[in-house]
Amino acid sequence: MTGPRRDPDGELRARLREAAGVHRPDRARILARVERGRAAEDQGAARPRLPDWVRVAGATAAVAGVLVAGGCAVASVVRDDAPARHPVAAPPGSRETGSREAGPLRSSGAVDPHSNEFWAQSNITLGTSTALTALTVELRVAQTGSVTSTGAWRSLPADDFTFTLDERDGFLVYRWTLKAGRTVPAGEWMFAGQYNHERGGRDAGGDRYSAAATAASGPLAVRGGFTPGG
Structure with missing residues (x-):
């Protein structure tokens, strides 16, 4: 008579359960x-x-x-996005260091750098971008003491102008007037008055000039003072 069959798998499972029960990790x-x-x-x-x-x-x-x-x-x-900045031109007729602008006519005045302690020359530079059919230029030199004329000249033909010299209201007055039928072409021209004065430096702060002209566009005029000589 055989005994009961052994169950190896069952015994293994039982032992594993027993071991798991007593194990402490x-x-x-x-x-x-x-x-x-x-x-x-x-x-x-x-x-x-x-x-x-x-x-x-x-x-x-x-x-x-x-x-x-x-x-x-x-x-x-x-x-x-900022607006562009552009240079602003001086308005016509504004004075800049003795110079004035009026449309096509411009001018400046300066004491000649070759002037000395006894003698001086005042220069008027007149520029025009168009032909002029009439022109009168006047130089007024203040009588600061012993001021006497020694001459005058202009860079345009002498035969085209009538020249006069007067002394009135405390000024020595030089005047050039364009003759009828003559014209001044476009360009830059000089009018100069020469004079003796008392010894020493002379103050030209009271001197003045003016010019009146006629062009195809109509009448033009400029005026100004004098900067010191170089």
């Missing part, structure tokens, strides 16, 4: 293994993990870069 060993595993993963990584403060700094720099780029773009837009 070693927490310290488990944690140590976990840490070793993490260390191995960090060493084998292709790119090391950066510290938190480095990542924060990098993110801050990136944001700053975006803000700077945006600021530059805004500045560029503002600059491009």
Whole structure:
């Protein structure tokens, strides 16, 4: 008569249950293994993990870069939208260092740089961009003491003008008048009055000049004072 059959699988399961009931896991060993595993993963990584403060700094720099780029773009837009600035021309007839402009006629006055302590010459430079059919130029030299005329000249033909010299109202007055039927061509021309004066430097602040002309566009006029000689 045979005895009962053994159940190897059943015995194994029973022993495993018994062992599981008395087993107590070693927490310290488990944690140590976990840490070793993490260390191995960090060493084998292709790119090391950066510290938190480095990542924060990098993110801050990136944001700053975006803000700077945006600021530059805004500045560029503002600059491009600003209205262009253009030089403003002086209005006709305004005086600039003894010079006046009136349409096609312009002028300036200056004491000749070759003047000396006894003698001087006052130069009137007259420029015109169109032909003139009438012209009268007058130079008034203030009587500052012993002022006497020593001559006058002009760069245009002498036969085209009538010249007069007077002394009135405290001025020595030189006047050139274009003769009828004559014309002054476009260009730059000079009229000069020469005179003696008391020894020493003479103040030309009270001297004046004026010119009245006629062109195809109508009457023109300029006037001004004198800058010191060079």
